[in-house]
Amino acid sequence: MRRLFRGRYVVPSVLAGAVGLVGLLMFAPGAARAAGTGASTGAAGMRSYATAGTPASGATPTPCTLATATPTTSGSPISYTSLPASCIPPGEQLFAANCSSCHGTDAAGSALAPNLRGVGAGTVDFWVSTGRMPLADSSIQATRKPPRFDRLQTLEIAAYVQSLAPGGVQIPSVDLQQASVSNGGRLFTLNCAACHTITGAGDALYKGAYAPSLHQATVQQIVEAIRSGPGNMPRFGPGNITNQEAADIAAYVHGVIQHPSDPGGFGLGGVGPVAEGFVGLLFGVGLLMLVSFWIGERS
Amino acid sequence: MIDKSLRWLDDRLGVSKGGRTFLDKIFPDHWSFMLGEIALYSFVVLLATGVFLSLYYVPSAHEVIYHGSYAPLRGQRVSEAYASTVGLSFDVKSGLLMRQAHHWAADVFLGSIAVHMARVFFTGAFRKPRELNWIVGITMLILGIANGFLGYSLPDDLVSGTGIRIAYSIIESIPLVGSYLAFFVFGGNYPGNGVIIPRFFVLHVLIVPAVIVGLLAAHLGLLVKQKHTQFPGKGKTERNVVGSPMFPTFMAKTTGFMFMVTAALFLLGGFAQINPIWQFGQYQPYQISYAVQPDWYMGWLDGALRVMPSWEWVGWGHTWPLEVFIPAVLFPGIVFNLFIVWPFLEAKFTKDTAYHHLLDRPRDRPKRTSAGAAVLMLLFMLFCASSTDVLANYFHISLNTVLVTFRFLVVLMPIATFFVTHAICIEMQRAEGVGRRKRAVVVTRSATGEFATYDADVRPGDGHEELEAIPVPTYIDLTPRHLATGPGVRRVMR
């Protein structure tokens, strides 16, 4: 036993260590990206913007609170309600402080950023609530990060942008009780898997773009993304994917993609045979080679 | 009891003479000679779990409504093949364990064949008189890859269906006969007439395994007939084999190894999820998932298809889909044929027609070693190229950059590997004692302050190598010598 760390055991123990290390990496494929984005957002600074935008105006007929501004379900799988007008003034202030430098003071866009008139409150809610806006780095695709604004502030900005022009995507409220996970799975495969992959892990697209992972998206954000087509994502109107179908897809993403049952053990990141091959070769063949190294002679 | 039944058998078959020789058969003990055993025992697990799976799998493209216990699929229209595969995973006790162990066994089977083959190649074990066994082994590798693909395709899920689609197009790309071949294999234009699943099934469970079993018997039979190679060493010559006898030492070791291989495969099968077809859903020819790759042993072909430039050529009134034919038909054909003819090429160029039972150290054959390393590097680069999208996503690099980089790497890395390996081999030849076990040097200090050094004792196990090898004794005098008082008390056991 005390000879364990002598020369003859160095090769197998280094091999075993490498196997273990790569294995750890394989089991946590999302770790690198999560850590990277977390670090980059903290530095951008919540402090100045968040406090500057908090409004003091409150005395309006329908006060702008989370209770009044959050859409409620009303019998159909997806329902939309309009935000109270009292949310618009604080939203305008937040917009002026945080968004107007790129999108323009009247949200008509600039050379840096698109026109937001007519995109609707739902589109704004998607971009802001997923933390993609405000942008941390305009040279790369907007990445999901912890949102800079709290829920009420987000809704206020959305209400302001909605007030500038009618139409666009509204903020949905999804009743998953009325959705079919099974039908959602079928529609997900047909419409979403080609980019987001069948396990929702996401993958790289052409020219540095990528389809993001779906594992953190909320039900509301899923429907907003379907309807508004953020970034390179196609836009699916109600003539293409009905409200019922959008709710079905959201139910599938929420129920199965984000919470896979993985009855077969560790999911290996859901990236398919490449990860499986590495595990098979390192843990299967590699460990068995170590066993044969023990059983056999080594001269 | 044993004596009596052996006599009964020997009266009829005469097994004793050959049988005893077989029990005395010597197997060299080097660890690298056990790599093929991983493949052998994985194959045993494949057969056992495969029989289990075949009892529940239904090879039919007939459409049914899924009603099993996996809720997210309930009510969907799926094929019987897919429904039965999900069913045997969730509604048959131990079914999921068996299915995943089967899949892992296939991955490990082909992986260990590759490692075993690399050992045989780099040590020159394929040389005369073992060229035939080398060819038998390559054939089993090809059949193993083919059967892996067939089995991967059987569940009729989205990912494997995409693979079948690609296979169809590859067959279609063969000049002159491609479309006829594709129509014959699939029974019509893609996706065919629902015949491909039953056809793949009978190939996967009957025809290919039967051929592999036959070749495996030949592989082991030739090994027994020609006896195992050995590394040069004390008392080891071209005229003998030194090692452990078949019974009991080798048998105990290899039986233990078989149990451990099986254990590893079932542990993987229960703790590492593989091919979760319930997530993928039923295959439809108009649906697709991103990040779809074949299993690892087909990855190099997929990588070759990815890095190939779009060189379709139209001439003489015909289309030559070279962008498919070259990487997916011609290239693997060249690779496997090169493997098959390598022993003969090497013999021709080295003008070496002698028998070889002693193995080479890879460094002593720098050209062969570097050629093998270059081919391995080529295949590894192509394997990595099959996951360009996953790599781009994981490391946040542009997909274009990754692909263009691999177009260069696939060519440059093997060349660089050849020269680097060659240089390392030459360097190792010159260095004295590289790779040899060193004895510790003990430094002592005497009472007067004088230092002295001497070599430490031999390590445990090394002592045995100091002994002269002897033939396996059949009869053993079981009485310890200090108790033996005369010829009368000697007991002899067979």
Next chain:
Amino acid sequence: MSDDGRTGTGPLPVAALDDPHLAPYAKRPQAVAAVAAVSMAVGIVGVIGFGVSYWVGNQTQWQAATLGVGLLGLGFGVAAWGKYLMPQGPFVEERHASHSTEEERSAMTAAIVERGGMVVKRRKVLGGLFALGSAVFGVVAAFPLIRSLGPKPGRTLFATNWRRGSSVVTVDGRRVRPSDLEVGGVLTVFPGGHEGNSPDQTILIRLEQLAPGQGELVLQSPGRSDWTVQGIVGYSKMCTHLGCPVGLYQEQTTELVCPCHQSVFNVRAGAVPEFGPAPRPLPQLPLAVDADGYLVAAGGYDQAVGPGFWERP
């Protein structure tokens, strides 16, 4: 098995029990034996545990853990027994020449050449007839064996079910109006009555918001200015590389990407391949609107869809 390691009729050697070749590898055999015994006991417990876990439920991880530990324990015990406690030798076996003697070789050759030559050369006609018969049988047998497997391709690979006036329907059979697609929207469609048929799969993309009669979408492909409807284009969804569905649409850059091997098609330039291994543009489907306002095909594809093949001109 047929090779005899020890030829000759001399007496077989008898080994003494204290012959060092019969000594175990381990320096402390009792300790090793104890470890092996414990390992095998763990193995027995594991295998019993597998039986129990099978009996009480169907939990894959428990089954794998018990079975794995069981087999590992037994295997480790036996292998340790073999490695450390059994006679380690080294033992030797002679190798014998695997080839026959020169006389035996000559005899074998003679048996074939002389015996065979005697009968075949005298009856050349019989030999020729039998060879001919075997060859004919081989050719004839190929027909039931191979020809029955499938139909001849004929013109199948050139034809899809798209015709002038074919209704454009989704996979669920729903007819499609131009307004169903928003700008930047995509939809997989089939000719009515052929939903889900592989060669017919077509992807509709709405590039711009154009009202009826407001002019046509400008695509950089000559002669196809009237193939689009209100900013909607239709392309075959089968990749020209290997036939995978080109289902990945990047809306901002208006490019279709094949998820299999990342071929990229520029939609605004007539779906010409920009990157990756695909050699040809995706064939375009001419679109029109019928009297009821539904999308229809203004014609079939003007070429074979999908990957290349020999008969394609």
